[in-house]
Every structure is written in C-alpha cells, then in structure tokens.
Amino acid sequence: MNTALEPSIRSATVHCPLPAGPQAARAARHSAARILTSRPAQCPHGAAEDILLIVSELATNAVRHARPPYALTLSLESGRAGIALSDASPGLPRRRDPGTVLTTRGRGLQIIHALGAELFVSTSPHGKQVIAVITWPAH
Numbered sequence: 001m002n003t004a005l006e007p008s009i010r011s012a013t014v015h016c017p018l019p020a021g022p023q024a025a026r027a028a029r030h031s032a033a034r035i036l037t038s039r040p041a042q043c044p045h046g047a048a049e050d051i052l053l054i055v056s057e058l059a060t061n062a063v064r065h066a067r068p069p070y071a072l073t074l075s076l077e078s079g080r081a082g083i084a085l086s087d088a089s090p091g092l093p094r095r096r097d098p099g100t101v102l103t104t105r106g107r108g109l110q111i112i113h114a115l116g117a118e119l120f121v122s123t124s125p126h127g128k129q130v131i132a133v134i135t136w137p138a139h
Contacts, residue, residue, distance in 0.1 A: 011076060012035060012038075012042075012077075013073065013076075014073070014074050015071060015072070016028070016031040016071060016072045016074075017070075018059065018068075018071055020069065020070070024059050024063050024070045025059035025060045028056070028072045029055055029056050031074070032055040032074050035076060036048040036052070041078075042076055042077065043136075044136065050116075051081050051083060051134060053115065054115060054134065055072065057111055058083060058085035058112070060108060061093060061109075061130070062085050062087045065089070067087060067088050068088060069087070069088055070085065070087050072084070073086070073129075078138040079135055080133065080134070080135045080136075080138075081133070083117075084130070084132075085130050087127050087128060089127055090123065090127060090128065091128075092121055093109060093121065112132050116134060117133060120132075120133070
C-alpha cells in the first residue's frame with residue numbers, strides 16, 4: 001500500500017469536550033474546521049461548509065435547549081461525515097412548525113435537513129447525542 005496516500009484514505013474521528021455556555025458553539029466550529037482543513041482530499045469544500053453549518057446548528061441548539069457538559073464528535077471519511085453533539089439533558093429536540101416563516105429562531109433542525117443530512121437521537125441515562133450524517137459523492 002502506498003503510505004503517502006494513507007492519511008487521505010483513513011477515516012478520522014475527533015472527540016472534543018466543549019466549554020459550558022455560549023462559547024461552546026464557537027469551540028465546536030473551530031474544532032470541526034481543524035479536522036476538515038487537515039483532510040481536504042476526503043471532504044470537498046462545499047461539503048466542509050455544510051458540515052460547519054451543521055456543527056454550528058447542533059452546538060447552538062445544545063446551548064439554548066440543553067445543559068452541559070457538551071461534546072462534539074466528528075467522524076470523517078471519504079464521502080461521509082457523522083457529527084454528534086452530546087449534552088446532559090434528557091429532553092429530545094423538537095422540530096418547529098415551518099409555517100412561521102418570519103421567525104429567526106427554531107429553524108436549526110430544518111436547516112440541517114435542508115442540507116441533506118439525516119438526523120438521529122441517541123439517549124442514555126446521562127443525556128443524549130443528536131447525530132447528523134451527511135454524504136457526498138466520493139472521488
């Protein structure tokens with residue numbers, strides 16, 4: 001196997017504990033951007049932008065509607081990314097009524113769906129993980 005190609009072929013998973021409070025969303029975006037820029041062969045620019053928006057929406061939702069501790073887990077492989085945001089709240093995310101077009105809040109999950117991501121929730125006695133999976137054509 002050509003070892004020069006190995007870093008771009010292997011999957012990468014990063015788990016980052018996030019600070020409590022509003023700075024969690026910025027820390028999550030920063031952590032995700034680091035892994036995405038380190039693996040440009042695995043993730044095209046357009047997909048990376050979508051992933052950063054998904055990370056931002058998930059982290060913002062956790063800060064607004066859940067309680068710490070928060071953590072981001074990002075798994076990246078060629079053609080697919082899994083983004084999981086964990087928190088200590090047992091409350092499940094709720095999709096808002098799309099009929100309120102003029103509202104500036106409550107559209108995070110709709111945005112994530114519009115980007116083509118699938119959403120899942122995994123619960124535990126310690127809280128939950130909201131997981132988004134997004135795919136794109138692998139080259």
